[in-house]
Amino acid sequence: MYSNPVDPGNRPLLLFFIILGAWETRSGQIQYSILEEAKHGTFVGRIAQDLGLELAELMPRLFRVASKGRKDLLEVNLQNGILFVNSRIDREELCGRSAECSIHLEVIVDRPLQVFHVEVEVKDINDNPPVFPGTQKNLFIAESRPLNSRFPLEGASDADIGENAQLTYTLSPNEYFSLDVPTTDQQVKPLGLVLRKPLDREESPELHLVLLATDRGKPELTGTVQLLVKVLDANDNAPAFDRTLYGVKLPENIPNGTLVIKLNASDLDEGLNGDIVYSLSSDVSPDIKVKFYIDPVSGEITAIGNIDFEESKAYKIRVEAIDKGLPPLAGHCTVLVEVVDANDNAPELTVTSLSLPVSEDAQPGTVITLINVSDRDSGTNGQVTCFLTPQVPFKLVSTFKNYYSLVLDSSLDRESVANYKLVVTARDGGSPSLSATASVSVDVSDVNDNAPTFAQPEYTVFVKENNPPGCHIFTVSARDADAQENALVSYSLVERRVGERALSSYVSVHAESGKVYALQPLDHEELELLQFQVSARDAGVPPLGSNVTLQVFVLDENDNAPALLPPGPGGVAGAVSQLVARSVGAGHVVAKVRAVDADSGYNAWLSYELQAAAGAARSPFRVGLYTGEISTTRALDEADAPRQRLLVLVKDHGEPALTATATVLLSLEDSGQAPKASSRASTGAAGAEAALVDVNVYLIVAICAVSSLFVLTLLLYTALRCSAPPSEGACGPGKPRLVCSSAVGSLSYSQQRRQRVCSGEGPPKTDLMAFSPSVPPFPDSEDVGKQQDLNMDHCPEVSPFILI
Template structure:
């Protein structure tokens, strides 16, 4: 008999099946096909060309081929971009008897990252011959069986599919049997032998036949089984089933012992010939026998093993019913069990590829990972959807069936979140739904996007002068929010010039620790403020940096002894000069007439100290000397003026040796000594000596006129300069208001004063003007010179009053109108230099006399000073008289001085004030008062004053 392969309905079903398989396979991006069992190197397709990739970029872009656990069946030659067979492909091993069989490939290239999906269909070839369950089958047929009796046979199986698995059967030629072949697998009538001639056991007790199965492949393959037929006698009726095919639906995961079906066969014979026994046929595989059991007596088929839809979707069970006759007769039926799927498989998540870590400056859309999802269930139970938690700058993008890409969906900041722990959840569509989760840890890689930052933009450091070389004065520290080398901070100096020298000759900074060292001893007298910048730079690429400003104030120490200045003439009757006096100091000689009275100034010791503050505050003491007249002379505590305490008489020694000790107020105090040799002579000799000393020098009256002229010219020049500066400043302010922030205060200024009213500003003040860097200017210095007095009255010359009384409140700060600048030797006018004093701030006039607020050290500012004379202490008249008003160049302060006549009442106008404004009326009133005071003082007699 021939099979019904040409049936039109079967052909249409086959074409429809092939069309659906081709459509499913073509849903990928690129589709190829290759026959199974192809040799190594067999051409599959030009994959690089089909994917639009250049051959030259395959290697640089890290071309990768992933075959989803299919091993190395296929490979790509990166030189020519050809996909070829790398190892043996067995379609039956890959897909079994499935209608479609494909190998899914993933092509991954980098720079930029791209993922392509390629599907290679494996074509079936006729490489499997039909196979019977056994090589021989024994049949026992009673000779009494009628014609056309049907004897079931076990058909062959072919592992191939399609036409290669369509089998045709042929029976070896004989006289008794013909072959009955079913039209298809669904046909109820099984393959069997049909008796066409009555058997005669005596004529032919055994028959040897061959059954051959041939498939439809090219070339054809065949399988053969030998049929050994034994002719039996007697039992005429065989058992019969009510149906030859039973179909049963059985849910998976049913418990053991569940009844599948109860079979019922009948036999017309009686007795043992009608007693039926049920059993599985010999061709039932062991896998079926492990799942099901049939009761021999009742014919009930029950479940004894685990029924899993994913393991087998259906079971075909051949049942045989045999009577107990002799010989026994049998009949067959088929039980087809269809397994119903249940949602018993959790989705499987596999994170295939991770590109980690992710740089924090990665662009949106960057692929982080590839994720594949599978579910062994079928239908809705196998439909899986994926979600991502928690809410993060990432998202899942479906790229292919059951494939997802984890991509960047927002900006990253490693300093805020260094890593993300993501949870990918896959959930199927079953009821109830099953889900599975997979954790993905995404580390954010650092980029250099944070510059080192200092805690403060500026630091103030105080360092005592005379520090040891290399001493640590400060430590700068900058923090960088980045990581690893991007947070590795190194420090360096921002080089600049400090005077004639470079900054690096003064200080250095350790590159790693940020410690700042002084490379040499600092000298307060040379450098009060060292301002520089330290740069902090990280090691990233490109490196980022920031600067911090350090203001190093050099604090003064008492390291300078008082220095004696060249003397000036102290009286009209004496003159002298300094000369060496051994290790004790210097000496000078003075000639004094015996006719002078008490309070006569014999000499004035002048000294300065290069230090500042208390260290530069000098006091004078008269030391006892052997052989000197006790109590004859005294020295002003702060003026240094040596004067007589009483009138001279004949009993006083003609030569007096005075030792003046000059001492500062430092800790410990430093001193200097000056020796004054006083010669007492008669009045006539004193005049001659004075004439010899002052020969060629104009008289006192001419000197007074010269000094006044010089002072008037200087005051006018300075006033004009101040007015011009104010006008220029106002014009610049009005024309460029935006530049106000660039006009910072000038370098600090120093205002000094002494106990006798002499005061000055620093010589080296430098003032910046908004319009540009101006040249350094020398500040105005006002003083009380010790010139020879004017012609005395009948009562004798008047002496200068040392009783200056002042008060001031101190306030620390660095931004007032008068600042400490540099400690230097102050220079004055004709009267010689005067001692320097520190400044104080925020003066508040005190009406009480006799109070002295001590000066302060470096770093203290001053807004104003207030001085006043004590009652009953007239000022010195003549050339030493102070001008009534001064203007300090480069500063808005106006210094006004009020003088009062002897025994006048204390008034607020008696103060010397630093202010920003003076009224015009006060200026005129002061000038008139000064002229009247000068006339009065020329006619007044000298009075004795006690030192304070």
């Protein structure tokens, strides 16, 4: 509890003022009471304990107090949970003459959100003395006035209420007047002086009296006014009104000049003594003088100022009727003007934001904001109803008198609506009714409820083989409908094995951009299809993700030259030796050159050409363009050299084309007759032996020549490979090529076919449409001839296939 040093003489008074926070729970509300003018720090109540809150949770739960109007009157000590007086509380300033005076507090705590209503009643103390309209009042009374004549007086006013505002009056002792104090309604019969002894101007022309007003507070406070009674010479009859009290009902906001009432007073005297002049009493309040005017001749009272019910509900007008006699006499009456309320005040809305923004996973019933409505009018004109427009997933719930809570009515989805512009309308019950609106903007905060999504579940990528390491081959992009970190997407590979190696040794993906890179050169002959998955994960808690499949087709480049096959077991690749009888006719196949290309498609489509030796006569042999079969173009004769050395150029159809050279040695021999007589046996044997010696010499020479040509061919092939320009578009998709098919398959095949399709899911896909039938290694010359003897002239009728 808070205490302050006080003067010892006022200690009983202080003990009376301090009230130990008496509280009670009624209709879900905590009530305290406190005396006005309490000192700073005065204990009001243990609000945290009374609300069932632990002291340790006040600060973490953001315990706070909100009040309408002045917000510094009361405060809560968050260390001990005590509500105390923070600044001076003047009940008269706060509530005026109202019988009830309370300070309404809203106590708000978060996590979870709770709202409590606390009402602190401010009790009146006797801190305002009675006050008269003036310090002195002059009364003019004729000496001829009869006994028991009554002279009205304006009483004192006290700003306090109840016992503190109930006044008793005392008149200073004198022999002429007594004080007439009404015991009921002062409006009917005001305070007045009663003449008890006839006045004699010659004896006492002036009387000085003191009127004392005392309230019933503790301690009592008093106020005084000096009464100066001037005794006038006889004017026997004073003006008299029909009634002493007139009641009028006057609507508020009437235009200036509106007639309020017409008064009529009569005087039994004649002449000037009977001429009456009307006027407002000299002791009426200035507020009445600026709002009402009385015509001095007609007695009509008109409104000249703004008549506002909210400012004053009634006006008490004191009117005097004074004749022109000498001395003048006066008659008095009271006009009580009751102001009738009109619906001239629109409702007022006060919005207190609490749980903003609102999480999109908030449960229905979550309190969003508090709304307070008020209307200065009374009765039906001040009865206010609130409703919400337009149709939104929120509703208004009445929590207390003139208090509403804006609560969530249904689930939210930030991806559909991220912000709601709400309009709260308050309408009173007047006719016509008045309304007011308040806009409330409710932002919906994001939760991670959407996984990243790709535009399509699978992408097909074409990459030329022999790409440079680190080449960018594709970019994946996933979109997340959430916001901020919930929409921050990162990418990664779904690791797996590709043959003997890990997938991450082939490709990588940039975590932020989604760019996919080839970490090493890809070889079409080793890997035709690389299928893998890229995962997209957001940064939400918990993170959400999805995968996309990439099919990377490695397009073939012409990076393999034709390879010559040996003619048979024990043969040397690139060299063919053959004995040819001179008796063969035109078109006879005398030898066959066999070659394969490790590439595919056009790059593996081989053609054969016969290279003519410089200065040599026209050769009697030719080679099949696509079969490699060497055949005679005419019948051989004796003029043909017995040793024929042919160079066959094998070339693929790549860009640029790669070649290989094969050497074919043909030995022409005569087809002699068998010996007809035994006598010639020895001669024939000797000739045969000589011929065998010649053949052996020729064979040795041929073998040396073939070996030299083979070495030369290898050197030439190596030089061509090293000097070949790099294929364009190494990392881009290759140009679609036509593949012409026939009954025997494609135009080329790879002799050394390895595993080319690497996919972790099922059999290889057929997106790459290329006809390349498997051919067993080292086929015999007849099979090779049958499969390679294709001519482009036979292809136009066959539908081409395009890489897609």
